Amino acid sequence: MIGYYISLAMRSLRGTPILSALMIAAIAVGVGASMTVLTLNYMMSQNALEHKDSVLYAVQLDSWDPNQAADTANEIPWQLTYPDAIALLRSDIPTRQVAMHRFGFTVNIDESELRPFTANTRVTTRDFFSLFDVPFEYGGTWNKEADTAAVQSVVLSKETNDKLFGGENSVGKIVKLNGEPFTVIGVLKHWNPSPKIYDLNNNPFADSEELYIPFGLHRKFEIYSWGNTNGWTSRTAEGAEGYERFLLGEHVWIQYWVELDNAEQREAYEQFLTGHIHQQKEQGRFERPLKFALSPPSEWLVLNEVLENDNRVLGWASLAFLLVCVINAVALLLAKFLRKAPEAGVRRALGASRNAIFTQHLIESSCIGVLGGLFGIILALAGLTGIRVLAMGQADQIAAMNWEMMLAAVGLAILASILAGLYPAWRISRTNPSVYLKTQ
Amino acid sequence: MFELKPMLSALWRNKVSALLIALQLALTLAIVSNATVIVKDRMEKVARPTGMDVGNIIAATYMPIxxxxxxxxxxxxxxxxxxxxxxxxxxxxxxxxxxxxxxxxxxxxxxxxxxxxxxxxxxxxxxxxxxxxxxxxxxxxxxxxxxxxxxxxxxxxxxxxxxxxxxxxxxxxxxxxxxxxxxxxxxxxxxxxxxxxxxxxxxxxxxxxxxxxxxxxxxxxxxxxxxxxxxxxxxxxxxxxxxxxxxxxxxxxxQRVVQVETLSKNLERTYIGDNVMIKVLSLVMALLTFIVALGIIGLTIFWINQRTKQIGIRRALGATRANISRYFLIENSLIAGTGLVLGTAGALIINRLMVSEFSQPTLTLPLLAVCAIVLLLVSITAALMPAMRAANVSPAMATRSV
Known part of the structure; x- marks a missing residue:
């Protein structure tokens, strides 16, 4: 029966080509616009660490200005001061912990044709790779002592290894960073999560770093941050001079994550943080009320407003647009079905039940939905291409459709067209056959 | 003289279709006016003077090895x-x-x-x-x-x-x-x-x-x-x-790495988010208006087809072509007017949410009025073509098929 209804539907669509084209176009445009924006919002809300959501936490401590709360969503600075990070690293409660920030080096290798280049670098403790599930192609991370002592080791991203060594196993080779020799101890597989959840305050949609170096090198290379460094007071690290004054100062620039596997561990760690803040208060720091936060990845994404207000506005606008398209389709379907009322009247007179008439017309509107959905995918792909161009290469990873989103597009189109078809199909199935038989 | 009474009773018979058109226009006004205020705000932001001779400046960064x-x-x-x-x-x-x-x-x-x-x-x-x-x-x-x-x-x-x-x-x-x-x-x-x-x-x-x-x-x-x-x-x-x-x-x-960029590129990159908002919302507004206009054309044609015989009778009884066109145009304006009144309320409610939830700019009444007038003109224009065609129905239609 369904096959017959579909062929009836196609014949009916061909019978009124302009009206059918109008309806298909309305659904296609509505679905195309919504899917463009929804794909973007969906890709921007991805959580690459979802499987570790119950054990990973971003750490924030409120070391800010006693006169004014920090200008963040939860009024605690996003990052820690270096002295606090060092104090926290001494705790052995977390299973893993990472203190890190962004930096940059010039890179070259001896006896190479390759022109020196600058590389985005992550300065981090050794647990970075295991905590964030970063896969290694060759080698591995550095030893524990490199987190506190100046050990010139480096882990290369796959792309950097391809560029410098043509993709071969480069473990043990020497790379010059700012002219100083570093030994390659590991090479990563391709790894580029988007949004870059481990570092949301330096453009969450930027690429991952090209180099990774140990956290113990700050003093040797006088490393500053290439990310945000925020301070609130000029009276900082009094008594210290030179680079130490920056390193020990009261400004925040270190990102901090911990892995706590169960409730006891978490409780112990909260006590540890409370103890640390109390101790600092005695030394005249942390003048604000005691406050810290441990946020799992899903909450961290929301706190950092990775999905901005503008994205939400566009999401709602596109759904409202689809709604107008659906109402438009209801009006047109109603007109079309009523015009065919005599046909339905004849079918009813020949014994078709109201349900049969209803089903037939609903199937006709679903056919419009399928066609509208297919054209909608094409429009959404065009829309996403447009967004990639507008974003000047900054949205290449997020403005892309996967199979799930394409299926969702057709699903949305069918849902929209069935919603649009419900009332007109019901209305036509209620018509009194005798009215139409009389005028024949 | 505007035949309001027969018009209203005819509308009442087609109340669902009329309501659907009014609803579309209401939603369109609500969306278009809120989108316009955002687009206007962003365009003003992008057009702010930078104070610099942006087009002629190059920036170079160097890092010694x-x-x-x-x-x-x-x-x-x-x-x-x-x-x-x-x-x-x-x-x-x-x-x-x-x-x-x-x-x-x-x-x-x-x-x-x-x-x-x-x-x-x-x-x-x-x-x-x-x-x-x-x-x-x-x-x-x-x-x-x-x-x-x-x-x-x-x-x-x-x-x-x-x-x-x-x-x-x-x-x-x-x-x-x-x-x-x-x-x-x-x-x-x-x-x-x-x-x-x-x-x-x-x-x-x-x-x-x-x-x-x-x-x-x-x-x-x-x-x-x-x-x-x-x-x-x-x-x-x-x-x-x-x-x-x-x-x-x-x-x-x-002994160093040099990177070169232009200020124009930086300026363009700065406004990516605003440009996406301006372009996407403008496109949504244009398509929305277009689709609503198509819907009005489709429905007016349908109504006129349904009432061909009635038009013929009126023509036979002495109504001029202008009378017939005017009838459909006024009917359309009544529907559009209802929709736009509903839409004005909708636009103000939605704008309140936009301001409080998404920190977007406030919708001013003059801007809302301009949007409503533009939509009214669009809907009258859309109805114009079918209404002119209706006037061409021959009075002889009245005598046929009786």
């Missing part, structure tokens, strides 16, 4: 080379590139040792060529002279005794009075900085920042591990000079 590098010496030699390059008007050294999204900010007070009530501003460490290189308009006081310039190490405590600031920031520090010759304090210190000049406008590193336009320039050269140059070219020479800069600097000294 050796750790013990003579930054100050290199800067003097590089600037000398750049300023003597054909096509270059002037060149300057700076710690940050304007409009790049990368910059520094501080809190400033007009009294020493203050803790609260400071004003935030973006700051730059530059030289005496900076104002000319960017094409900034010095409206009061004087530019830096080479005597004001100081070289400091990356870890030194540095403090400049003089500064040039933007007019917007001057008005915040010293409202209603001239700032030149006055002093301010960077952070909670007791070291005064004298304001020697005021520039008309400069958007700074982050045009999207709530305090964009608050800017302070210091005549300092901090010898950290990278430095940036700004190069202003003669009009039309930018692209030719752009190709040469990296080679030029590398030939003078190959």
């Amino acid at each position: 050796p750790t013990d590098y003579d930054m100050a010496g290199a800067v003097i030699a590089d600037l000398d080379l750049l300023r003597n390059t054909p096509g270059v008007l002037d060149a300057s050294v700076t710690n940050q590139i304007p409009l790049s999204g990368s910059g520094s900010a501080g809190t400033y007070f007009n009294e020493p040792n203050q803790e609260i009530g400071g004003e935030n501003a973006n700051y730059y460490q530059v030289d005496s060529h900076f104002i000319d290189t960017l094409g900034l308009n010095l409206i009061e006081g004087r530019n830096f002279t080479p005597a004001d310039e100081h070289v400091v190490g990356p870890n030194d405590r540095h403090h400049s005794e003089v500064a040039v600031i933007s007019k917007q920031f001057a008005e915040k520090l010293f409202p209603g009075e001239s700032a030149v010759g006055r002093f301010f304090y960077a952070g909670n210190t007791d070291k005064p900085v004298e304001i020697i000049g005021v520039v008309e406008q400069h958007l700074g590193a982050w045009p999207g920042w709530s305090r964009a336009g608050n800017v302070v320039f210091y005549p300092l050269l901090v010898t950290d591990n990278h430095k940036r140059y700004l190069i202003r070219t003669e009009p039309g020479q930018r692209d030719a000079v752009f190709k040469e800069v990296e080679e030029l600097l590398n030939n003078r000294d190959p």
